[in-house]
Amino acid sequence: MKIFAKIRFYYGAATISFIAAGIMVPLMMLFPKKKSNILHYWNKVIIFLLGGKIISHGERDNSVDMFVANHQGIIDIISLEADSNTDIRWVAKKQLFDAPWFGYLLKLPNMIEIDRENKTGLVKLLRDTKETIEAEHKRVITIFPEGTRTDKQALLEFKGGTKIIAEKLELTIQPIVISNSKKLLNEHRKTAGNATVHITYLEPFKVSKANKEWYNELQQTMQQCIDNEYNQHKRER
Numbered sequence: 001m002k003i004f005a006k007i008r009f010y011y012g013a014a015t016i017s018f019i020a021a022g023i024m025v026p027l028m029m030l031f032p033k034k035k036s037n038i039l040h041y042w043n044k045v046i047i048f049l050l051g052g053k054i055i056s057h058g059e060r061d062n063s064v065d066m067f068v069a070n071h072q073g074i075i076d077i078i079s080l081e082a083d084s085n086t087d088i089r090w091v092a093k094k095q096l097f098d099a100p101w102f103g104y105l106l107k108l109p110n111m112i113e114i115d116r117e118n119k120t121g122l123v124k125l126l127r128d129t130k131e132t133i134e135a136e137h138k139r140v141i142t143i144f145p146e147g148t149r150t151d152k153q154a155l156l157e158f159k160g161g162t163k164i165i166a167e168k169l170e171l172t173i174q175p176i177v178i179s180n181s182k183k184l185l186n187e188h189r190k191t192a193g194n195a196t197v198h199i200t201y202l203e204p205f206k207v208s209k210a211n212k213e214w215y216n217e218l219q220q221t222m223q224q225c226i227d228n229e230y231n232q233h234k235r236e237r
Contacts, residue, residue, distance in 0.1 A: 076181055112125065145219075174203075177226055179229040180195055
């Protein structure tokens with residue numbers, strides 16, 4: 001059974017790579033005005049081919065400025081793109097933009113590049129965020145405040161960049177908790193299997209500078225949802 005789970009992992013990784021680099025990138029080059037639709041449709045195809053499905057809880061609010069989600073691996077990104085037709089503008093580290101060929105998945109849809117090793121990275125993130133929320137065409141910025149993937153149940157400490165940007169621009173945020181995605185494809189253990197990814201949309205809120213504890217409260221609210229998912233349904237994050 002363990003060997004089969006390993007084989008499923010490499011099948012899943014190959015499927016994602018082929019569709020991303022061999023189908024989505026060329027299609028976005030050929031049909032630049034359809035980039036968002038291409039991402040939604042083909043990410044749904046990936047979920048299907050991997051033997052997965054998505055169940056959402058709560059209501060996704062596309063009027064917010066930013067989605068804030070926990071992060072386990074690539075399935076989180078695929079699931080959020082597949083779950084609806086929101087035009088998402090992801091915040092991703094510079095190294096991903098620099099990846100040969102695959103970097104076009106971020107460059108072509110004009111995602112936000114952040115260089116963590118450059119002191120001006122936060123200034124650029126602020127400028128790009130402001131540009132996004134003021135643009136005529138609505139896009140929702142999406143960020144993983146933990147800054148990296150983790151296979152633990154407990155959230156990693158949230159990075160300060162998200163807090164600074166949200167307070168400076170007084171953003172409206174919707175927290176999102178993703179669970180069970182590791183059963184579909186676990187990049188840490190290199191295993192995979194049929195699974196249902198659960199996406200929980202929590203209540204949106206507007207950031208207020210008057211509430212100095214809002215960022216800690218955000219992490220606590222998301223952690224409570226993660227704990228409830230596991231305690232009540234045995235769904236790991």
